[in-house]
Amino acid sequence: MTPEELRELAARRREELQEFKYRLNVCLAAGCQSCHGDSVYKALKAEVESRKLEGVQVRGVGCLSLCAEGPLVQVEPDNLLYQRVRAEDAPELIESMYGKPLKRLACPTDAPFFAAQKQIVLENSGRIDPESLEDYLAADGYEGLMRALTEMTPAEVIAEMTTSGLRGRGGGGFPTGLKWSTVAKSKGAKKFVICNGDEGDPGAFMDRSVLESDPHRVIEGMIIAGYAVGASHGYAYIRAEYPLAVKRIQNAIKQATKVGLLGEGICGTGFGFTIEVRLGAGAFVCGEETALIASIEGKRGQPRPRPPFPAESGLWGYPTLINNVETFANVPPILRNGGAWFAGMGTEKSKGTKVFALAGRVKNTGLIEVPMGITLRKIIFDIGGGIPDGKKFKAVQTGGPSGGCIPEEHLDMPVDYDSLAKVGSIMGSGGMIVMDETSCMVDVAKYFMEFCKSESCGKCVPCRAGTDQMHGLLSKICAGEATMDDLALLEHLCEVVKNTSLCGLGQTAPNPVLSTLRYFRHEYLAHIQEKRCPAGVCKIKAAAEVHA
């Protein structure tokens, strides 16, 4: 289809949407589905049908953000949000549309949880049907692509990305424009674009939500990237543990292909691009780009030393652009609104917004998108609503097993790539786990080390044997059996593994230990010298028991 035809399709859908006076948007993303969101959806649909109501649409949508209070239902045109809705509530909810809002289930949308967010990546999340191309088109979808293809040269697209200041959202924070220009300049008979959707950090579900709630956005980002770097084929590498995300992206690829947004001669131009889905087989290390590439090639998912970087020699030796789901999701709005618009948000070196999966000991767990530069305190206490049950905040863990634990004293620091690195953590892909006084920081470090140990591919010695030894030492400390020599050895191993491991997994595996040692050393010492766990988590045998 030509851009005109696509825009007609969008206009028609907008009209169709206006035919409905009322709309019930039921969240069908993973979080709400797991608490029976689909039965709410079915009940509402049945209720509307049995009452033969006209002008009422019941629509399944993507993530509505406040996962803690799911299943969520949003009612248009009044934009009311209802929480913890159950199938039995359907009749009452339908009646409320014609009368007074249903107070019992109302979710305050003026609360800081919603007010302090800034949604760009998630702009369509919960507002469109993720399985409908027309819905996406009606929300200005593929406008960025059309602009790129019809008004801009590839070099201009890259310049726009560079102006935007977008940095890789997978964790490393590499400037996206620079990466694109490197791939564009690399010479190869073919080039590839890969979307990294192998999100594997414990507690992280950002990419999952984007793929489940707005899959076309990722596809649009990939096509634009393909045009910019001169690639004609792309791979969406999604972990198999995300069946709904896989289904939605496959559905979106099919729809986009049908209207000629994928395939030969996209939008009537000479540019062609196709996308294939590849499933990850459950290895965390395959989120590392060279391991991911090996996995697509059908090899054992193991990283290889860089350089050469994939931009120069990637998939099957060809220049390859590899970006994370959220990075691609940022591309369409940048092309639509311009790089300068995007650069207007965030801090000097970290532009735009960041999606976080807020989890752990915080009242409002859920998927949030905030402008870069917001403070951790604002995220945890305003958006997150603070710590439940009157407990005291202890630390927040960002960046998953590669990140660190940040204590209270740094909560007023802005959230950006460089500030987080300064306090010994990383931005990471966006996992954010809040811990209160009931968490033992040595136990937390042990948990992450166990994760790294079991996810190490085993290729390089320091990561394979080092994570195992560090886990052993942490277990010893938790059991109250360690000496100060063990602690010194642990610190030494942290340094060696960090500096000598082959890939990011090993190089960052010591971070949870190093950051907890930096801020909570007294907890380690209490385990070692006083044989007690201050948080009461670790089971330490009393001296008498040991001798008995």
Add this chain to the structure above:
Amino acid sequence: MSDAPHILTLKIDDQDVSAVEGQTILAVARENGIAVPTLCFLKGLSPVGACRLCLVEIKGVPKLLPACVTRAAEGMEVTTDSPRLREYRRTILELLFAERNHVCSICVSNNNCELQSLARAQGLTHVRVPYRHPRLGVDATHSRFSADHNRCILCARCVRVCDEIEGAHTWDIMGRGIDCRVITDMNQPWGQSDTCTSCGKCVHVCPTGTLTEKGVAAAEMKKRQQFLPYLTAMREERE
């Protein structure tokens, strides 16, 4: 443009050296008599950069890089030996010794073992990390060779020589992390492998006493790797 090779000059350990474009730091260092310890590297097999013993410091580069895969560049200043590198190398060797059961005195490769001689060269006198003492098996099902997993350091030389030189791809690695193991075919006993040609190349590239010929006693297993440079040279000539 001329076909003449592009020549670079760089510094390794304060010594001015020259290199052909594309040469690795390790190749240039060895050419100039500068010793860099290696374990997974073997000339003639594709380098994998896995043992991390050949890590070197490069001025202006924040990370340590493996000399076996990092290409020499004009004006590079490389340090192959420093207290920090020595400490890291020793720790990596300690991790290897503690990982499995390397008991030199009863090993057929005693005094003919690359792990052992590296440890000696690096002045390793004791191991600080706790020994893991895993219970691993010995596969003696092959008529001429045996595989003692207690001695394996997972350098994957056997995997590479079998795949790249012999073309059989009998060996591979299974499992993850600390549970990795080299296997023959789909984890069948070696003696029942359909693909093994019994060429013995894996045995002779194995740096430790893992893959050995049957019938040798402690300290008798000498590895003969001469075939590798010979085959590589012959193949290069033919290309």
